[in-house]
Amino acid sequence: GCTSNTPEPTTSAPAASAPAPGAGSGNDAPGEKVVIGFSAPAADHGWMAAITDNAKKAAAENPDVELKVAAGTNDVNQQISQVETFINDKVGAIVILPFDGAALTAVAKKATEAGIPVINVDREFSDPNAARVTVLGDNYGMGVSAGQYLCTQLQGKTDAVVAEIAGIDSLPLTQDRSKGFKDALEKCGQNVDNRVAADFTVEGGEKATANLLQAAPKIDAIWNHDDDQGVGVLAAIKNANRSEFVMIGGAGSANAMRDIKSGTGVLKATVVYPSTQGADGIKLARLLVQKKGLGDLPEVEVPRVVQLYAPVVTSENVDQYAGTAFES
Amino acid sequence: MTTAPTTPYEPVPSEDAPPLLQMRGILKRFPGVLALGGVDLTVRAAEVHCLLGQNGAGKSTLIKVLSGSYQPDGGEIRWEGRPVSFPSPVGAIKVGISTIYQELDLVADLSVTENIFLGHELSTAGFTRRGQAGARARELLARMGHAGIGVHRLVGSLSPASQQIVSMARALSHDTRLLVLDEPSAVLDSGEVANLFRVVRGLVAQGVAVVYISHRLEEIRQIGDRITVLKDGTSVATDLPVSETPTRELIRLMTGRSIEYVFPPRPQEPAALTTAAPVLEVDALARRGLFSPVSFAVHAGEILGLAGLVGAGRSEVLETLYGARRATSGSVRVNGRTMPNGSVAARVAAGVGLCPEERKSQGLLLDESVTANVTVSSLQRFSRAGFLDHHAERVAAREVTASLDVRPAGVDRAVRTLSGGNQQKVVLARWLLRGCKVLLLDEPTRGVDIGARTEIYTLIRALADSGVAVVVVSSEVEEVLGLADRVLVMREGAVVHEAPASALDEAQVLDLVMEGAPA
């Protein structure tokens, strides 16, 4: 569960922002060789591309890790087959960001039964026992964070016009985000007046927003789920010459952070959805195979669930997060 | 750039002036077939040179070599004495060879004008000069006696005959020195043929040479100067003067035997037929806009002929009674059972078969084997619980195509590779195999050579004698009169006369057919 999602001005580092988790704990000392299979959806937007890039970077930092990266695919059948190939190959661990968590659960179980630890990243399996470790991005919490931020921005306005630009609408994660957003808005008496969905791409964002701006002649606040498509969203806003609202983004791209920092545009904040979680998966997989615990924790074993935090980045704390931002 | 010189042609007196065209020892191989095995052809300016030969003799192949459409595997072509080769149709067109192919080569979705000038459009900097092209097209059509064809009409909306005229107009639109006509009269009726000959004579008078292909020997007599005969891919006789070669001799050269070009005898007592119940009854059948109510009945063993000009609506009557078009009123009964409107399958089930007018587009599965084409309407017969017995199929196909002398004989050959006449036989074989009670034949001998024609006549009569009711549509009055027992004459979508064939002669039918038609 998520407790507080308001941005914390303190310096207590959220998990994703620390450049090298476990540094100094001796965990980085080379150990037994670990072969890790990695599978993720098609890198059809910057965040997803960053997931794989960060995973590769993490592997490169540890010479004892050999990473096998399967081609990104949005076909669950194909992704299952990749995991099967990893099982045949008898890799040491499998890190998987499933296109659809539930659909990959069965094969993950198969891997687990074959004695291969599975690390589930971002989109959750339907059975927690299918994975040894789950790195949870917390999509619902992301919606809540965005909603709570907008609530503070809309204070006093009783019937504000709130618009939502979702990502790929057919993905369960989008539903989770929207639900969190709606629930948070309800708490402060607001609701979503206009909702469109794009597809995580710049072009899709531009198209959906062009129509959205037409549908709502006056808007008070916009939440855009994804900063990749956000580039297009902002282009459409600029094309339409609109600026009467505040906008909050999602995912936490470098572009978005630069905009927030400059403070000149409508984009005032973004909810981070760490693109480093692929790297988290690799690091955890390595520790698991090498039978190490999580550096700073006294536990002998790596924890079952690592739930990431969805902080809101504003002009005040942007410098703190810029390091982990991804390029769209 | 188009029109021929206006001054009449003066034959070059010089003895040793080379002929316009010389083809020597032309070879053309298709996978597994030697289509041309050494053909010679010499054509002089201002002559009509006829090319004769049975179906599959290689006539069309030869002219495709000449027009640059096929590349020969051997032999030599000389144009005005100089060796030439035409790596593509462009080369042949450039020297002045215009070809009208056996298969219509028009683009359905372009207008008449656009088709005429296709490939050599009248244009300025790539922009078509539409007005001028239209005027020129009108002029060309008028010259051929067809000012009535709208130059902006889409060619796909024209009748086959008009399309043939457009093809001709296209040939004339080039600066033509040699005009090649591959069975142009196949889709024309006698009036149209006369018109065609008028145009050809005009061209010859201007010095144009013409290569003319036809299976109708009387046409050769009317228009030809000299003849080259092909048999099995070789030229067996060249440069025969038309006036001095008897028909008998031509037939012998083509077929290797002597054939009497006769119709099979009619049964002795045709009157007895009409007393039995008719097999096919057509009652006030009409289709608005195409033909007005038509009624007739055909008895077992009877051949009914439908005569008329091209465009008179005979094909439409056949297609409608066959269920291929929906009738707007009227009914059709087969053996007393009323057929559902617009259902071919019901007709076929009841024992009706149609050999359509355009065999390529309507009759054949061109890429399929002879077997598949022959058995397609009798599949139940070769199947048990839906599973086909390929062996039985092929045996039956081999039998029936052999009885029709389809050449070459292989039943696994794709129908596309057969010559026109043999393709026609394949369609006939289909219904022969099926065993029909009613057989509808639309231009059954179009493009069929004289030998096969006689065979087909005999076959049709034999079918009738075995109890089949036959309806024949033909644009050759002689054929209708010679083959049919009874004749319906159609004009402009209506039946204008009905009589026993023996009570009519050609002149009478032509009068009936033309009467009131614009001159």
Place this chain on the structure above:
Amino acid sequence: MSEPETAVVGRATPSPGAQHEPSRTPDLDADGGGLAHLLRTAAGRNLGLVVALLILCVAGVVTGGDRFADGANVLTILRLAAVIGVVSVGLTFVITGGGIDLSVGAIVALSSVWCTTLATQTIANETTWLVMVFAALAVGAGCGLVNGVLVAYGRIVPFIATLAMLAGARGLAEIISNRRTQIVNVPAFVGVLDADVLGIPVLVILFAAVAAIGWVVLNRTTFGRRTVAVGGNPEAARLAGIRVQRHTMYLYVLLGVCCGIAALMLVARTTTGSSTHGTLYELDAIAAVVIGGTLLSGGRGTIVGTVLGVLIFTTLSNVFTLNNLSISAQSVVKGLIIVAAVLLQQRLAARKT
């Protein structure tokens, strides 16, 4: 009706199954008419599409009121239509010529990426923004050339050849861009292409220009006539002396150039180049072309129909958004509207003949 001919009319062999045949009204006096006439025939031939579009607009006005009928909204629709519209016009040529192209979206992506690389942008800033224009058009034409050569000379069925190009071009775009969105920092470029002229966006003007040129080329030039011939009856075209292979190749190059133009428009509009640009354009463009009345089997093409097809789809999603409809409902309604529009067009066309 200047023609006295009554005897000869089309063969209406009832088309047996699959293909729907748009109206075949013979063009009885096409060389007479002026613009009004032209519009009349065009509207007549595309009556079903016009009606479908009008119904959509009425639905827009009824449900969206001023928000729909507003000038700004109309421009929004047109701007959205512009990019896919340019691609569709080019595709109309390829389909009319008997081909198909599945790689249009990938070519748009590759062009957009190539013309926004750091190198290109640097050169553009040092010299002129036209460098980017040139880069995009050259990449588009190059991809089109490869498609054309594979299809015309390699004799690979267009579907497969362009499917290969789809995979290849998108992969290349990803490699070049390293899957990053490339942001445009050439102000002159964006300034020119994303501007308005007399209140009309340059994108819309470009679309109109491409459509107009496309119409003229298809209907008034030898190139257009030959395209119809090559698509309608390639053998007849060959026998008439047309170099069918070369012409086929040109068609793909032409479409490639259109994809390059579309890429430029998209780059200007989104101020980015990206390997994800143009995703699924192939389906959208083919749908627009075919719903417009161009025969998928070749030999008949209509630019007016294509433009109407594009507008129908764009207006559709605009109306949906104005009404805040869920994407899923939109999807279902879209399916229904496609069927309805085609049936309507068929019935109206049939009535006219």
Place this chain on the structure above:
Amino acid sequence: MSEPETAVVGRATPSPGAQHEPSRTPDLDADGGGLAHLLRTAAGRNLGLVVALLILCVAGVVTGGDRFADGANVLTILRLAAVIGVVSVGLTFVITGGGIDLSVGAIVALSSVWCTTLATQTIANETTWLVMVFAALAVGAGCGLVNGVLVAYGRIVPFIATLAMLAGARGLAEIISNRRTQIVNVPAFVGVLDADVLGIPVLVILFAAVAAIGWVVLNRTTFGRRTVAVGGNPEAARLAGIRVQRHTMYLYVLLGVCCGIAALMLVARTTTGSSTHGTLYELDAIAAVVIGGTLLSGGRGTIVGTVLGVLIFTTLSNVFTLNNLSISAQSVVKGLIIVAAVLLQQRLAARKT
């Protein structure tokens, strides 16, 4: 070779431009041969594909060694091929019959969703898991029926009719599932379909069965013969007495049923139903069918070719995975391999004649 005939070989009409024509070696002794012979002719006809597949396998062995040549890996490839394979076999019929279907992926999605709704699963658990099977097949057949009716009787071009179905079925799947992945809790269902029989996965057995039945139906029954006739020349088929419209409709229903089967396989494999299942299957399936040698214009189809096409694509991605290749490079290589395979098939086919 029971016939003494040597004269028999395919068409050599110099094909003018676009279409590549695979070898048409006639079915020389369909009546004579045993299985070995059958394999020989099939291999002969598809020589290029077989060679392409072999080259891929060699590449797999060289780069992957035992990891590729291993029995478990072969089963992995076959399991991956199974779902799209079943769809492709069905699609071979529709394409051979002169049609096309863009909605296969959407139908798979809708079937998967429908057979995994809470209601269906509850009934299935109370009665038998066959309820789910029935639901999926019924939905597939129903969608196919709608496609078939629109195409055959509504005379909407198949591309457009099935594009509409694509939008409609996916939208409906989203509405029904509320865009949530539906998890299967019917152990009997998964137990049967995701099991192995004698070490061979049920999925693979199903695929083999569908392919075998498809082969028999296409090559050995009146239905198959009619399919070829309807696709080759619908007008001639109609005049020969075939009920072309009804047959066309059956073809789409048959494909719909195949999509239903594929949905069941996917549900078993993923233990979920989802509106995102089967995304872009249309392109994959069409590519496999066409690369296999079935003519996109209809009239010629080959199940063996289709199966080889599917195997080529799945083996490709398996080899890629084994070799850890970058996604973008894969995409480019895939494009090249498609072109190479088709050219190879063409050259080898030409040499044979």
